[in-house]
Amino acid sequence: MSNYPETGRLSAPADTTLRIDNIRPYGEGDPVSVLIEDGCIAAIGPEVAEQSADDVIDGQGNVLLPGLVDMHVHLREPGREDTETIATGSAAAAKGGFTAVFTMANTNPVTDQPVIAESVWAKAQALGLCDVHPVGSITKGLAGKELTEFGMMARSDAKVRMFSDDGKCVADPQLMRRALEYAKGLDVLLAQHAEEPRLTEGAVAHEGETAARLGLRGWPRVAEESIVARDALLARDYGNRVHICHASTTGTVELLKWAKEQDIPLTAEVTPHHLLLTDEKLRTYDGIFRVNPPLREEHDTLALRQALLDGLIDCVATDHAPHGSEDKCVEFENAKPGMLGLESSLAIIAKLFVASGLADWRFVARVMSENPAKITRLPEHGRPVAVGEPANLTIVDPEHPWVSDSTQLASKSENNPFEGEEFGARVTHTILRGRRTFDLQTDSDK
Ligand code: DOR
Ligand code: ZN
Numbered sequence: 237m238s239n240y241p242e243t244g245r246l247s248a249p250a251d252t253t254l255r256i257d258n259i260r261p262y263g264e265g266d267p268v269s270v271l272i273e274d275g276c277i278a279a280i281g282p283e284v285a286e287q288s289a290d291d292v293i294d295g296q297g298n299v300l301l302p303g304l305v306d307m308h309v310h311l312r313e314p315g316r317e318d319t320e321t322i323a324t325g326s327a328a329a330a331k332g333g334f335t336a337v338f339t340m341a342n343t344n345p346v347t348d349q350p351v352i353a354e355s356v357w358a359k360a361q362a363l364g365l366c367d368v369h370p371v372g373s374i375t376k377g378l379a380g381k382e383l384t385e386f387g388m389m390a391r392s393d394a395k396v397r398m399f400s401d402d403g404k405c406v407a408d409p410q411l412m413r414r415a416l417e418y419a420k421g422l423d424v425l426l427a428q429h430a431e432e433p434r435l436t437e438g439a440v441a442h443e444g445e446t447a448a449r450l451g452l453r454g455w456p457r458v459a460e461e462s463i464v465a466r467d468a469l470l471a472r473d474y475g476n477r478v479h480i481c482h483a484s485t486t487g488t489v490e491l492l493k494w495a496k497e498q499d500i501p502l503t504a505e506v507t508p509h510h511l512l513l514t515d516e517k518l519r520t521y522d523g524i525f526r527v528n529p530p531l532r533e534e535h536d537t538l539a540l541r542q543a544l545l546d547g548l549i550d551c552v553a554t555d556h557a558p559h560g561s562e563d564k565c566v567e568f569e570n571a572k573p574g575m576l577g578l579e580s581s582l583a584i585i586a587k588l589f590v591a592s593g594l595a596d597w598r599f600v601a602r603v604m605s606e607n608p609a610k611i612t613r614l615p616e617h618g619r620p621v622a623v624g625e626p627a628n629l630t631i632v633d634p635e636h637p638w639v640s641d642s643t644q645l646a647s648k649s650e651n652n653p654f655e656g657e658e659f660g661a662r663v664t665h666t667i668l669r670g671r672r673t674f675d676l677q678t679d680s681d682k
Contacts, residue, residue, distance in 0.1 A: 247362070255287065255292045301621070305605050307398070312558055316344065350393075372389040374399045505550065554578055556647075559649055580657070637659070639657070642655050
């Protein structure tokens with residue numbers, strides 16, 4: 237709680253005590269009770285069940301994780317409040333188990349000045365459903381020509397710690413070099429949307445057999461990989477961190493391996509949709525499946541999954557990108573790229589890695605909470621479930637069958653590519669600084 241209440245920057249911790257009974261931190265060992273006071277974990281153990289509290293959650297033997305962190309979402313405010321707002325996006329985040337998200341700068345106006353970043357931060361804090369950290373753009377107006385004032389945004393009340401032109405690539409290598417040099421002095425993160433624009437002109441789908449069959453213009457893997465390789469070398473020579481948004485190809489995984497072997501400060505995220513879906517989905521020409529970078533082929537999804545297991549890809553990020561039906565229920569070429577993700581991410585990761593036996597809940601905590609909090613240098617999220625730590629927590633029922641249904645979403649949009657998908661794990665509660673921000677029971681009663 238380092239910033240509260242002195243600066244009023246963070247929404248207040250709960251002033252009541254909360255006890256969670258019959259709960260298994262990281263899904264390990266016998267169930268325990270967890271007592272939360274002043275927004276922090278005060279005690280953990282079987283005997284804690286005897287201590288009184290203002291409010292009690294029956295954990296039903298479920299899994300307790302550190303609150304999830306998503307370093308890549310689009311909450312569309314300001315500018316496209318018809319598709320998502322900070323309020324609806326925060327509610328979707330809380331429902332998905334997230335206690336902190338980073339919302340990208342491709343708003344309207346673009347988040348390229350402190351005043352816009354501060355208004356996003358303040359609105360979300362007033363709501364208190366999720367810590368929404370604004371990402372600042374790298375270039376003014378996302379025009380790719382002139383750098384923004386990183387320092388002013390970093391020092392503003394929004395404390396911007398990540399900069400990205402996401403949606404667009406910082407394609408000019410000289411500009412990227414200057415951005416790296418500038419970012420280095422401030423220790424802020426640059427997140428790159430890796431897409432060489434000359435190679436993707438007019439492209440709407442992955443360049444491969446499916447796009448050829450369907451008559452869609454292709455987006456080749458090299459458009460992503462050439463920028464990943466270039467930025468790895470820039471990060472090596474100019475010494476600052478670069479984060480690769482939504483890694484989508486087998487070749488990108490190979491480049492990440494190479495970069496990590498050289499100790500280049502390169503990190504990467506992967507989206508649930510690039511882990512789960514392939515371009516086979518495009519067969520129906522449904523605009524729901526248009527996304528940037530595009531859905532690739534099976535070997536890519538397998539390489540991405542293995543890279544996440546091996547730590548070559550550091551974390552999962554949803555790239556939650558809401559769009560209205562007027563931009564999605566149109567010809568494939570005219571559909572806007574982007575998919576929802578906040579409300580299904582945990583279930584997809586649990587299905588692919590935990591239910592399959594490939595990994596455990598510690599892994600989920602690492603790739604969905606600890607690592608994104610570390611990469612973005614968030615001090616109060618992604619912390620261990622331990623006494624003295626902030627009570628930013630997520631409870632997951634690992635055996636709660638449910639079917640993804642676009643009409644049941646907290647998000648304002650319905651561009652859900654997982655419609656009808658069957659899942660086995662479900663977030664039952666989300667807790668931010670000791671306060672419930674989501675409760676499946678009351679949500680279902682609505
Ligand atoms: O599919 C995408 N949609 N990829 C991006 O990089 C941007 C995003 C959006 O803003 O809709
Ligand atoms: Zn994005």
